[in-house]
Amino acid sequence: METMETQQPSEDEAAVAPAAGPAGLLARSLSADPDLNPETTSMLNLLSAWCIGLLIAVEGTLSVPSLLGYVESLGGDKHAYGLCAGCFAMARLLCMGFYGFWVDRRPYKEVFAVSLGASVFASLLYAAAPSLGLWALLASRAALGATAAQGVATQAFIARNTSLADRTHYMGIFVLVSNTLTLAGPALNLFIVWLPRFTLRLGPVSLVFDNFTWVGYFLMLLQLLALLFVLRAFQEPPRRPPARPLPLTPVGECLTLWGLLPYMRLFVDPWLHKTGAWFVFILNFRNAFTLSAINFAVPVITSRDYGWTQLNNSYVFVALSLESIISTAILQRASKRFSDRNLMSTWALISHTGLLAYASLSSFGVSSLPVATFISSLVWYDFGSSMPPTQSLYSKLIGKGNAGLYFSVLQSNGSLANAISGQLVGLAYGSLGAPALWGLLQVIWLASWIMLFFMWKRLHPAYIREMHVKLNREQDPPSVSLQGPEATAI
Numbered sequence: 130m131e132t133m134e135t136q137q138p139s140e141d142e143a144a145v146a147p148a149a150g151p152a153g154l155l156a157r158s159l160s161a162d163p164d165l166n167p168e169t170t171s172m173l174n175l176l177s178a179w180c181i182g183l184l185i186a187v188e189g190t191l192s193v194p195s196l197l198g199y200v201e202s203l204g205g206d207k208h209a210y211g212l213c214a215g216c217f218a219m220a221r222l223l224c225m226g227f228y229g230f231w232v233d234r235r236p237y238k239e240v241f242a243v244s245l246g247a248s249v250f251a252s253l254l255y256a257a258a259p260s261l262g263l264w265a266l267l268a269s270r271a272a273l274g275a276t277a278a279q280g281v282a283t284q285a286f287i288a289r290n291t292s293l294a295d296r297t298h299y300m301g302i303f304v305l306v307s308n309t310l311t312l313a314g315p316a317l318n319l320f321i322v323w324l325p326r327f328t329l330r331l332g333p334v335s336l337v338f339d340n341f342t343w344v345g346y347f348l349m350l351l352q353l354l355a356l357l358f359v360l361r362a363f364q365e366p367p368r369r370p371p372a373r374p375l376p377l378t379p380v381g382e383c384l385t386l387w388g389l390l391p392y393m394r395l396f397v398d399p400w401l402h403k404t405g406a407w408f409v410f411i412l413n414f415r416n417a418f419t420l421s422a423i424n425f426a427v428p429v430i431t432s433r434d435y436g437w438t439q440l441n442n443s444y445v446f447v448a449l450s451l452e453s454i455i456s457t458a459i460l461q462r463a464s465k466r467f468s469d470r471n472l473m474s475t476w477a478l479i480s481h482t483g484l485l486a487y488a489s490l491s492s493f494g495v496s497s498l499p500v501a502t503f504i505s506s507l508v509w510y511d512f513g514s515s516m517p518p519t520q521s522l523y524s525k526l527i528g529k530g531n532a533g534l535y536f537s538v539l540q541s542n543g544s545l546a547n548a549i550s551g552q553l554v555g556l557a558y559g560s561l562g563a564p565a566l567w568g569l570l571q572v573i574w575l576a577s578w579i580m581l582f583f584m585w586k587r588l589h590p591a592y593i594r595e596m597h598v599k600l601n602r603e604q605d606p607p608s609v610s611l612q613g614p615e616a617t618a619i
Contacts (some may be wrong), residue, residue, distance in 0.1 A: 177363035194442035211555015218547030220274035229537030299547030392541035480513025494563030
């Protein structure tokens, strides 16, 4: 592979100067296209769009450390824990198509506000599980997953309302803020374990307040605050009607359930294959599967090896959050000088070596490690999060138009990975054995490196730019004159 090349000032502005002649004229026109290279919106709008994503980050470090204990307190086992872990992602997957349609056709503010409002009720259901039963916990996790599909709208908003030069930068800021806010989860857990425990009876309904249910009540409060912020701060930006995506064959329409199951577009959408964007799905699946598997495996490992509980697990996530903040800050700053491809690959190498270190030292999850070694290997792995450049690369590969649709396909892919990993964690530590999980992770990573080797040149910014020049010329030849500056469009 090539060495990491620098770019001045960024990969999208000056990685390769547009060539002279017709191709250069069209390339300059593409850079001026407000759909392909829009102006960057206000930070208040970006923060509003990020609200649910930021809350998901808090929810992860707030509920995951106590989820296993919550399930067991309601009479569930590790298989039920795996189901709770996976139903969030599965519900998110099933709602992706709806959100893709919604955000491409309706105001962003409507999508954000309604999603936040629904998540408030989901958190209340989470807190009411001791009174209603284990099914309420499963239902609340599914409902939270369904509202988390709003991430499609967030990614579509960023893709449509940030310039090419700023996109990786702002995606990096989002991840940085998310990682910073994950510190709120452990901090709240530290506070929650000291809160009073009591039962409030309201007629036939009993509301239990303990270290598990307080999680739901705090999430509900944060969601209400986020909803008020969106209603007050977000200003709907002007936008054009979305261009229609390339038509699918009748078989493709059937496989995608006429748009309700966008994930299947990965296999039948010609645009994803023409642009090479399909490869990002391999990286996205690998990253999402690994992250989710480790997040849900940590409480099981610490309970088995160290006898840790909710509060102790929170400290682990604090360590992961702190290093993620440092990693993302470095990544965000480097995005102005290095290409998405090279940043993504470098950080992925860091991540995989940390993952391999834990698997080797623990005999693929069987042996207990000293606490310092265990946490160090997790920090090493988590430092290599490559989400910002991966998502930025995807947005540049798919080009302009239908961002809601194509990000719903990508996020469906991640949700599928999360759902599978949650089930595998339950199976691995419930019956199959830990090596089933850690061995599969190594196979997935090895396969992704092999694919990256063959795709390396196609991910260079110059190649992507030239590809879109050709694709735009093929699809819309009359839209730009190729005869010279004096010529007019037909």
